[in-house]
Amino acid sequence: xxxxxxKPRPAVPGRLFVLSSPEELARAAxxxxxxxxxxxxxxxxxxxKKTKGIFMALxxxxxxxxxxxxxxxxxxxSRFPWNLVHFFQVDExxxxxxxxxxxxxxxxxxxxxxxxxxxxxxxxxxxxxADPRAGACRYEEAxxxxxxxxxxxxxxxxxxxxxxxxxxHTASLFPGSPALEEEFAWVTWAEGGxxxxxxxxxxxxxxxxxxxxxxxxxxxxxxxTLGEVLAGRDAALPATRVSPxxxxxxxxxxxxxxxxxxxxSRAHPGSGSARRKEAGG
Numbered sequence: 001x002x003x004x005x006x007k008p009r010p011a012v013p014g015r016l017f018v019l020s021s022p023e024e025l026a027r028a029a030x031x032x033x034x035x036x037x038x039x040x041x042x043x044x045x046x047x048x049k050k051t052k053g054i055f056m057a058l059x060x061x062x063x064x065x066x067x068x069x070x071x072x073x074x075x076x077x078s079r080f081p082w083n084l085v086h087f088f089q090v091d092e093x094x095x096x097x098x099x100x101x102x103x104x105x106x107x108x109x110x111x112x113x114x115x116x117x118x119x120x121x122x123x124x125x126x127x128x129x130a131d132p133r134a135g136a137c138r139y140e141e142a143x144x145x146x147x148x149x150x151x152x153x154x155x156x157x158x159x160x161x162x163x164x165x166x167x168x169h170t171a172s173l174f175p176g177s178p179a180l181e182e183e184f185a186w187v188t189w190a191e192g193g194x195x196x197x198x199x200x201x202x203x204x205x206x207x208x209x210x211x212x213x214x215x216x217x218x219x220x221x222x223x224x225t226l227g228e229v230l231a232g233r234d235a236a237l238p239a240t241r242v243s244p245x246x247x248x249x250x251x252x253x254x255x256x257x258x259x260x261x262x263x264x265s266r267a268h269p270g271s272g273s274a275r276r277k278e279a280g281g
C-alpha cells in the first residue's frame with residue numbers, strides 16, 4: 001500500500017472561524033463552498049475554458065449533511081453553478097449504498113437529489129465490488145478519467161470538505177493506520193471507526209494537493225482535539241498532517257468545539273464574531 005516512509009510535516013496554521021451554533025456553522029460552510037465555486041466559475045469564464053470543471057470532494061457525517069442541505073436550498077441553490085461542479089467522495093464505508101451509514105446515501109439525500117445534480121457530475125465510490133482494495137482501485141480510475149491534466153502527480157481539488165474525529169482522524173485516515181503512509185496512490189483502503197469497518201479513502205497526498213481544505217468541527221467532544229490540531233505539533237493526529245503546499249486550510253468550528261481554546265488560539269485570522277461574515281463566502 002505505502003511507499004517509502006517520510007517524516008510527517010506539521011500542519012500549516014489554518015484560519016479559524018468560530019460560529020455560534022451547529023446551524024450557523026453549516027450555513028457558513030455552505031456559503032464558503034458557494035463562494036469557491038462562484039470564484040472558480042468566473043475565472044473559467046474569463047479564460048474561455050468552457051470544457052473545464054470545478055472539483056469538490058465531500059465528507060460524510062452529521063455536520064456535512066447540514067452543510068449540504070443548506071447548499072441545496074435557497075439562496076445558494078439558485079445561484080450555484082451546478083452544471084460545472086463535479087462532486088466526489090472523500091471516503092466511504094464498505095457498505096451497500098442503501099445502508100444508513102453510507103456516505104453515498106447521505107450525499108444523495110442531502111445534495112444530489114434536492115439540487116438535481118446531473119448524474120455525470122456525481123462520482124460515488126462503488127461498494128458493489130469484491131472488496132475495498134478493488135473499490136479503491138476502481139475509484140482511482142474514476143478520478144483519473146476526470147482529472148486528465150495532472151500537475152505534480154495528484155489531482156488538485158478546488159475544495160475538499162473534511163471532518164475531524166475526537167481521535168484526530170480525518171477522511172478515513174485513522175491514527176496509526178498504514179494508509180497514512182501512502183505516497184503514490186490517489187485512493188487507498190483503510191479500516192477504522194466505531195464500529196470498525198473497511199473503508200475507501202482519498203490519500204494524504206491528494207488532500208495536500210487541494211486548493212482549499214475546509215475542516216468542519218462541531219461538538220464539545222472535539223474541543224481538545226481541535227486545540228491540538230491547531231497547535232500543529234502532534235503528527236500522530238492524522239488531521240495535523242493535512243498541509244497543502246499550494247493551498248489554504250480553514251477551520252470552521254461551532255462554539256462548543258472551540259470551548260477549549262485559549263484566547264491566543266481563538267485569535268487565528270478570522271475567528272470571532274467580527275469576521276463571521278467572511279466565513280460564509
